[in-house]
Amino acid sequence: xxxxxxxxxxxxxxxxxxxxxxxxxxxxxxxxxxxxxxxxxxxxxxxxxxxxxxxxxxxxxxxxxxxxxxxxxxxxxxxxxxxxxxxxxxxxxxxxxxxxxxxxxxxxxxxxxxxxxxxxxxxxxxxxxxxxxxxxxxxxxxxxxxxxxxxxxxxxxxxxxxxxxxxxxxxxxxxxxxxxxxxxxxxxxxxxxxxxxxxxxxxxxxxxxxxxxxxxxxxxxxxxxxxxxxxxxxxxxxxxxxxxxxxxxxxxxxxxxxxxxxxxxxxxxxxxxxxxxxxxxxxxxxxxxxxxx
Amino acid sequence: xxxxxxxxxxxxxxxxxxxxxxxxxxxxxxxxxxxxxxxxxxxxxxxxxxxxxxxxxxxxxxxxxxxxxxxxxxxxxxxxxxxxxxxxxxxxxxxxx
Numbered sequence: 001x002x003x004x005x006x007x008x009x010x011x012x013x014x015x016x017x018x019x020x021x022x023x024x025x026x027x028x029x030x031x032x033x034x035x036x037x038x039x040x041x042x043x044x045x046x047x048x049x050x051x052x053x054x055x056x057x058x059x060x061x062x063x064x065x066x067x068x069x070x071x072x073x074x075x076x077x078x079x080x081x082x083x084x085x086x087x088x089x090x091x092x093x094x095x096x097x098x099x100x101x102x103x104x105x106x107x108x109x110x111x112x113x114x115x116x117x118x119x120x121x122x123x124x125x126x127x128x129x130x131x132x133x134x135x136x137x138x139x140x141x142x143x144x145x146x147x148x149x150x151x152x153x154x155x156x157x158x159x160x161x162x163x164x165x166x167x168x169x170x171x172x173x174x175x176x177x178x179x180x181x182x183x184x185x186x187x188x189x190x191x192x193x194x195x196x197x198x199x200x201x202x203x204x205x206x207x208x209x210x211x212x213x214x215x216x217x218x219x220x221x222x223x224x225x226x227x228x229x230x231x232x233x234x235x236x237x238x239x240x241x242x243x244x245x246x247x248x249x250x251x252x253x254x255x256x257x258x259x260x261x262x263x264x265x266x267x268x269x270x271x272x273x274x275x276x277x278x279x280x281x282x283x284x285x286x287x288x289x290x291x292x293x
Numbered sequence: 294x295x296x297x298x299x300x301x302x303x304x305x306x307x308x309x310x311x312x313x314x315x316x317x318x319x320x321x322x323x324x325x326x327x328x329x330x331x332x333x334x335x336x337x338x339x340x341x342x343x344x345x346x347x348x349x350x351x352x353x354x355x356x357x358x359x360x361x362x363x364x365x366x367x368x369x370x371x372x373x374x375x376x377x378x379x380x381x382x383x384x385x386x387x388x389x390x
Contacts, residue, residue: 169311176319180326213306220312224319 025133033174035145043142048248049265074246087124231264
């Protein structure tokens, strides 16, 4: 960071372009179409993972009316101003941003609990995004489920998309739908720029059930959706434990899911890492008796 | 019990059934997604025209656009087998649409 202040001097309206040209400020949408597949868990884990790698990151909740990212991030009691307040000019950005207590690079931007789903005006969101790009390297947009206004607004500004998918028919179908929407309705598509780069993140993967032929294998989902695979997150008790305590799962070093997210973040940053947790775990007798999953 | 289960056990596991079903439904949906906007209107107008002479319903006309390589072809399938032929043609097109 630091360099972008020089870049922005001569262009008060389009400072984002300056950030992008310098390789800064990447907008990543976490989306899926289907609900309950792990978007917010992934948003929290990915944002925390990027922060752990030394990147200044903000994670934004786009699910207006159903605020939950604050709970998953463990900052629900620190919310004063929200996304809609900033869009409406009732608060400035820095009043609304919540600095994570575990990591200096990590910030949370909570959404509003208003019932007016159309409160996310595109021009307002754009203005806020441009402002965020001045401060952050990565902007993670936690999309609501569905393909309505909120979900479209969340993906509109994206440079990258992480498609969170469960190995299950309805989730795969909805992922395919959202990939189509990214290709046609994102800002990059509208402006005929290079397309949003999409990544598949397979979550709640159960290798034992895959081995028994009861669950779609990672190769199957990859083949059907034909987008590059960013990672496979195994079904893990630690994910519920993490949300219970309001801790992004990457902070749990003993968690297979947490380690799988750390790998996925590393791959996103361009590292080669072998896929783990694809084979059924052999249950150790003593671990089964005394240990935690 | 074990014998019966063996006898009635489905041949394929459920994951491979899921994969096949997804492939088929997504192939269909992807084709529809890229279709130009005029197809539904074209279909409605065709129904109106053909409907002047034969009693047909919406599902008897299928309009599909197929792309293969550089060429795309518009395929119109009208199924009139079993449809009742009208003794007197219906009102002219302008009135029908």
